[in-house]
Amino acid sequence: MDRTILHCDCNSFFASVETLLDPSLADGPTAVCGDPESRHGIILAKNEKAKAFGVQTAETIWQAKRKCPDLRLVAPHRSEYVKFSRKCNELYLQYTDLVDPFGIDESFLDVTGSMHLFGSGEHIADELRRRMREEVGLTISVGVSFNRAFAKLGSDYKKPDATTVIARDNWRDIVFPLPVGDLLFVGRSAQELLGRYGVRTIGELSKCSEEMLETLMGKMGSQLYRYANGLDDSPVRGAADRGPIKSVGNSTTFRRDLTRWDEVQSGISLLSDSVAMRLRRYGLYCGGVQVGIKNSRFQVFSRQTTLDHSTHLMREINDTALRLAKDLWKAPDPIRLLSVTALHLTE
Numbered sequence: 001m002d003r004t005i006l007h008c009d010c011n012s013f014f015a016s017v018e019t020l021l022d023p024s025l026a027d028g029p030t031a032v033c034g035d036p037e038s039r040h041g042i043i044l045a046k047n048e049k050a051k052a053f054g055v056q057t058a059e060t061i062w063q064a065k066r067k068c069p070d071l072r073l074v075a076p077h078r079s080e081y082v083k084f085s086r087k088c089n090e091l092y093l094q095y096t097d098l099v100d101p102f103g104i105d106e107s108f109l110d111v112t113g114s115m116h117l118f119g120s121g122e123h124i125a126d127e128l129r130r131r132m133r134e135e136v137g138l139t140i141s142v143g144v145s146f147n148r149a150f151a152k153l154g155s156d157y158k159k160p161d162a163t164t165v166i167a168r169d170n171w172r173d174i175v176f177p178l179p180v181g182d183l184l185f186v187g188r189s190a191q192e193l194l195g196r197y198g199v200r201t202i203g204e205l206s207k208c209s210e211e212m213l214e215t216l217m218g219k220m221g222s223q224l225y226r227y228a229n230g231l232d233d234s235p236v237r238g239a240a241d242r243g244p245i246k247s248v249g250n251s252t253t254f255r256r257d258l259t260r261w262d263e264v265q266s267g268i269s270l271l272s273d274s275v276a277m278r279l280r281r282y283g284l285y286c287g288g289v290q291v292g293i294k295n296s297r298f299q300v301f302s303r304q305t306t307l308d309h310s311t312h313l314m315r316e317i318n319d320t321a322l323r324l325a326k327d328l329w330k331a332p333d334p335i336r337l338l339s340v341t342a343l344h345l346t347e
Contacts, residue, residue: 001112002146002168003110003112003146003147004110004111004112004115004120004121004144004146005108005109005110005111005112005121005144005145005146005147005148005150005151005236006108006109006110006111006121006124006125006128006142006143006144006151007102007106007107007108007109007142007143007145007148007151007152007154007155008088008092008106008107008109008125008128008140008141008142008155009105009106009140009141009142009143009155009156010088010105010106010138010139010140011048011138011139011140011141011159011160011161012045012046012047012048012051012160013045013081013084013104013105013138014032014044014045014076014081014105015030015031015032015045015046015047015050016047016137016138016139017077017080017081017084017138018030018032018074018076018077019047020084020137020138021077021080022074025047025072025074026047028049028070028072029046029047029049029050029052029053029055029068029070029071029072030046030047030049030050030071030072030073030074031043031044031045031046031047031050031055031064031071031072031073031074032044032045032046032073032074032075032076033061033073033074033075033076034075034076035075038061041060041061042058042059042060042061043055043056043057043058043059043060043061043064044057044076045057046064048160050064050068050071053067053068053071054067054068055067055068055071061073081104081105082104084136084138085101085104085105087136088105088107088132088136088138088140089101089107091128091131091132091135091136092107092109092128095109095111095114095118095124095128096109096110096111096113096114097238097239098110098111098113098236098237098238099236099238099239100236100237100238102152102281103280103281103282103283104283106155106281108148108151108152108236109236110235110236111124121144121165122144122163122165125142125144125163126142126163128140128142129142129161129162129163133161139160139161140161141155141156141158141159141160141161141162141163141164142154142155142162142163142164143155143156143157143163143164143166144163144164144165144166145165145166145167145171146166146167146168146230147230147231147232147233147234148184148232148234148236149183149184149227149232150166150171150175150230150232151166152184153166153174153175153178153182153183153184154166154174156182157174171230172203175202175203175228175230176201176202176203176206177201177202177203178201178202179191179200179201179202180194180195180199180200180201180202180204180205180228182202183202183205183224183227183228184227185220185223185224185227185274185277185278186224187270187273187274187276187277187314188273188314189266189269189270189272189273189314190217190220190224190270190273190274193216193217193266193270194216197216202228203228205224205225205228206225206228206229208225210222210225211255213225214254214255215254215255215256217252217270218252218253218254218255218267218270218337218338219251219252219253220250220252220270220271220274245282245284245345246345247341247342247343247345248275248278248279248282248284248286248341248342248345249275249290249339249340249341249342250271250274250275250278250339250340250341251271251292251337251338251339251340252267252270252271252337252338252339253294253336253337254267254335254336254337254338257296257334257335257336258334258335258338259331259332259334259335260332261326261331264325264329264335264338265322267335267338268291268318268321268322268325268338268340269318271321271338271339271340272314272317272318272321272340273314273318275314275317275340275341275342276312276313276314276317276318276342277314279312279342279345280312283347284312284342284345284346284347285310285311285312285345285346285347286307286310286311286312286317286342286343286344286345287306287307287310287343287344287345287346288304288305288306288307288342288343288344289304289305289307289317289320289321289324289340289341289342289343290302290303290304290324290339290340290341290343291303291304291321291324291325291328291338291339291340291341292337292338292339292340292341293325293328293329293335293337293338293339294335294336294337295333295334295335295336296333296334296335296336298336301328302328302339303324303327303328304324304341304343305320305323305324306344307320310344310346317340317342321340325338
């Protein structure tokens, strides 16, 4: 029997919480930023009115103000975000004990065993949206599907405050036309690499052979093949199955040994992009980076370093990982496996 998985994503979470704290922010375009006094501060979140002006997360304040001169800037209230995140998950737990937070503002729910009590997945999604509006004051978009990867696509498909069902009988029609970058864990590096081979949509990715993707990207390519073809079977873990996160790492084994520095660079970039995305999902920063290499003789070497400041940015993790790999690798010793791990994690 198919599982029924929900992915619940709070709409403009930081900006929405700030609006609950100060209702006057609802009157115009608003953005949350690290340092409202600095032109070079970064936009962390924006409301729908700011989004209409083209304001984007992670751009600088001066870029955002150039698009939207009347943009109102507020500093983040992190403790409030944590409090509202807990309220959201407490509501989800009323429908299933299989709630797996995927960051401060989104969670996966497996409601397969709850539908005899609460109705279909779509009905539960609509009820959660209504109760979230009325009881918490936030809006959520919910994807309903038979696996995690498609549930995540569903919550992104229509925003704000919408339910999207991606079912067995319609998933190809909805999923295949979407950009490949919409797929879970396809970061910028993976998107650029696939684009060089003419793969720009999820449908085009699904038509690639698993062997070709594994040759290009290691076991990450095999995982993306499964995602694109509706074969994801990763579970939604409840709190009892989750331990504290001590490190966030990714490794990949390549079908063909790497012998050139440009191949190593590409592999490190893919892994660093994935690690950085996962850190941001978990709301974590790392204070150290470790790189591991397994050669064709199955010898394993690793090196790690601490950072002078904590980060969850791909560029900083990637630059550090490349320096470690350059020191660690004795070219042209063939590389069978690469790993990048974020260490010394803090909130």
